Amino acid sequence: MTKPYIVAHMLSSIDGRIQTRNWPVRNLAGLFERTAETFKSDAWVVGRKTMQEFSSSKAHRLGRADASISRKDFVGRHSAKTYAVVIDPGGKCFWDSNMVSSEHVIEVLTEKVSTAYLKHLREKQVSYIFAGKTSIDLERAVTKLSKVFRVKTIRIDGGGIMWGAFLQASLIDEISHVIVPVADGSIGSPIVFDAPKGHTSHHAKALHLKSIKRLPGGIIWTRYRVEN
Ligand SMILES: NC(=O)c1ccc[n+]([C@@H]2O[C@H](COP(=O)([O-])OP(=O)(O)OC[C@H]3O[C@@H](n4cnc5c(N)ncnc54)[C@H](OP(=O)(O)O)[C@@H]3O)[C@@H](O)[C@H]2O)c1
CATH class of the missing domain: 3.40.430.10 (Dihydrofolate Reductase, subunit A)
Incomplete structure (x- = not known):
């Protein structure tokens, strides 16, 4: 590839x-x-701090952990052709929708994020991919963007x-x-x-x-x- x-x-x-x-x-x-x-x-890609200028500005409280959610990549429902990607290792961005203007949001996470956070992303139909256990491997992130989203x-x-x-x-x-x-x-x-x-x-x-x-x-x- x-x-x-x-x-x-x-x-x-x-x-x-x-x-x-x-x-x-x-x-x-x-x-x-x-x-x-x-x-x-x-796709355009930004760091977590920059994306927080575009993601939800409301205060969010996570629900309980959900053991039924495994740490596997997830593609939300969308019909966009282009993507807004955030490198967010600890899952700090919250969402009201799964779009930033005409781009569908993809979160690049590490496996240290909680299942409660993954539940929030699933509820909003925000896509996510994992690119490392505790730290981000950018090469892996880019490879997955190409493989999963054809970027x-x-x-x-x-x-x-x-x-x-x-x-x-x-x-x-x-x-x-x-x-x-x-x-x-x-x-x-x-x-x-x-x-x-x-x-x-x-x-x-x-x-x-x-x-x-x-x-x-x-x-x-x-x-x-x-x-x-
Ligand atoms: N003038 C311009 O062209 C321009 C463009 C964009 C943004 N900005 C400005 O830039 C400022 C933000 O820039 P910034 O450098 O402070 O932050 P940033 O690059 O937007 O975000 C940095 C954060 O992204 C995560 N991250 C990024 N790369 C990572 C990696 N390889 N591994 C792990 N985590 C990674 C980390 O999140 P965690 O801390 O959650 O681990 C890190 O603290 C804002 O003021 C914004 O307005 C200016």
């Missing part, structure tokens, strides 16, 4: 910060979407930890980086290609410039091929 083609799409200040809410520039969500849409992808192209939409994890796993084929003329300078806020706490060893990747485009407002959009 061939690995899906993976593009990491990101928008940052010139110093690589990605949290845009205090920047003196408007409609950055629109800019992110317009540039992202130029990549025809079967051939993936866009990684953030945040920093997610892009960093895919980079370290040598799974990114192409980087699309929109640079906004803002110097952020904040300390401790998320950055492009972040790493989980305590992660020290890493291997930098060589990039080959594919294109560079100047957009209105002094915005620069670069695309690179990643040498893995």
Whole structure:
């Protein structure tokens, strides 16, 4: 089976910060979407923290454990052709429906999640796949997305930890980086290609410039091929 083609799409200040809410520039969500849409992808993938901006904002309480639910992949009822995927190892995102705009939601979990959480996902018809016992194996996740959902192209939409994890796993084929003329300078806020706490060893990747485009407002959009 061939690995899906993976593009990491990101928008940052010139110093690589990605949290845009205090920047003196408007409609950055629109800019992110317009540039992202130029990549025809079967699925976009985000980290748990980013997905919590799109999943249910209500307070949810899980019911009792349900021993009849086994830890096997589950495909919810849906008629979508594209997918919104979240890497959510501990099952922290809750759902009111199984869609984010026109995309069907897929949760990528570890086997440490409770059966009560799986019951919540089943009730909402949210699909889920397992990609590790206690930690996420991204290669396995991507292979399952291809096998179970026939995903051939993936866009990684953030945040920093997610892009960093895919980079370290040598799974990114192409980087699309929109640079906004803002110097952020904040300390401790998320950055492009972040790493989980305590992660020290890493291997930098060589990039080959594919294109560079100047957009209105002094915005620069670069695309690179990643040498893995
Ligand atoms: N400017 C942009 O282009 C852009 C795009 C997207 C998001 N954002 C912003 O970025 C911020 C969030 O970014 P972030 O880096 O803090 O978080 P994130 O990447 O959205 O989510 C990180 C979380 O995802 C889970 N995760 C991701 N990769 C994993 C792996 N390989 N193994 C295990 N767990 C993994 C973990 O969840 P657990 O903690 O539950 O284990 C981890 O804490 C938000 O402010 C958002 O608005 C900006």
